[in-house]
Amino acid sequence: MPITLNYGFLLMNQTLNLKMESHKDRGEVRIHENLDELSTDLADYVAELSEASVKERGVFAIALSGGSLISLMRNLCGAPYNKTVDWSKWYIFWADERVVAKNHVDSNYKLAKDHLLSKLPIVPSHVHSINDSLTAEEAANEYEFVIRQLVRTRVINVSDISDFPKFDLILLGMGPDGHVASLFPNHSVLEEKNEWVTFITTSPKPPPERITFTLPVINSAANVAVVVTGGGKAEAARLAIDGVGPECEGLPARMIEPVVGKLVWFLDNQAGSKLKSFSQFS
Numbered sequence: 001m002p003i004t005l006n007y008g009f010l011l012m013n014q015t016l017n018l019k020m021e022s023h024k025d026r027g028e029v030r031i032h033e034n035l036d037e038l039s040t041d042l043a044d045y046v047a048e049l050s051e052a053s054v055k056e057r058g059v060f061a062i063a064l065s066g067g068s069l070i071s072l073m074r075n076l077c078g079a080p081y082n083k084t085v086d087w088s089k090w091y092i093f094w095a096d097e098r099v100v101a102k103n104h105v106d107s108n109y110k111l112a113k114d115h116l117l118s119k120l121p122i123v124p125s126h127v128h129s130i131n132d133s134l135t136a137e138e139a140a141n142e143y144e145f146v147i148r149q150l151v152r153t154r155v156i157n158v159s160d161i162s163d164f165p166k167f168d169l170i171l172l173g174m175g176p177d178g179h180v181a182s183l184f185p186n187h188s189v190l191e192e193k194n195e196w197v198t199f200i201t202t203s204p205k206p207p208p209e210r211i212t213f214t215l216p217v218i219n220s221a222a223n224v225a226v227v228v229t230g231g232g233k234a235e236a237a238r239l240a241i242d243g244v245g246p247e248c249e250g251l252p253a254r255m256i257e258p259v260v261g262k263l264v265w266f267l268d269n270q271a272g273s274k275l276k277s278f279s280q281f282s
């Protein structure tokens with residue numbers, strides 16, 4: 001069992017050599033010594049949320065992102081999770097997707113399928129990816145329609161304070177520019193207040209056409225985790241977690257603020273190296 005010592009707001013998990021801190025309004029920040037430790041902690045976190053959600057609701061509705069996140073989820077494919085997690089209750093969604101064929105190297109679905117989903121006994125009909133034969137706008141509308149149907153049947157929960165879906169867990173990565181899902185800095189979709197899924201055709205990071213959950217959907221989730229690794233993202237992580245005032249205006253990662261749910265940041269040492277509290281830790 002990991003030993004957790006409590007130093008006021010600062011928690012240290014000695015087994016994982018993990019530093020955790022509670023940032024007012026910015027959730028819990030977990031800084032890991034290396035990627036292996038981050039992967040271990042992330043798998044534990046996801047498995048615990050799955051267990052709690054299956055116990056409470058009978059299902060676990062989880063939204064994935066693409067990018068580096070997927071390889072960091074690798075521990076879920078091995079022991080003990082392959083035996084202890086009730087995979088039959090998982091329903092998979094994507095917080096964002098590139099509008100390309102499902103077998104295209106840029107597809108977030110393909111990435112997750114090749115490195116995660118094909119190694120887990122997930123029920124194929126529980127995997128909800130976008131329709132890759134449609135335009136970006138059509139794909140976003142159809143994906144939102146699918147999600148609305150699943151909210152009606154409570155496969156996906158509904159927010160207690162609005163009619164937005166309440167995913168059990170939304171897993172996000174973050175780009176060096178502070179983008180999350182396919183919400184890019186200063187883009188007009190950051191203003192979206194009503195739609196659940198929207199689209200862009202001018203992504204600054206290729207490919208240009210994407211669909212994405214909107215901020216209200218992300219911020220209505222029961223749990224949001226942002227997984228960030230590498231020194232190239234340290235400044236964006238600082239702005240997203242410690243930033244104040246104009247320096248972080250228009251930064252999507254700074255706008256992740258679950259209304260009722262819980263936010264957890266999973267960082268490695270390099271991504272966390274510019275945080276105010278980092279010197280305290282090292």
Ligand SMILES: O=C1O[C@H](COP(=O)(O)O)[C@@H](O)[C@H](O)[C@H]1O
Binds near residue numbers: 066176
């Ligand atoms: O384009 C995307 O980028 C982000 C970040 O990716 P990473 O490789 O820098 O972690 C990813 O979260 C998103 O799903 C993806 O479409």
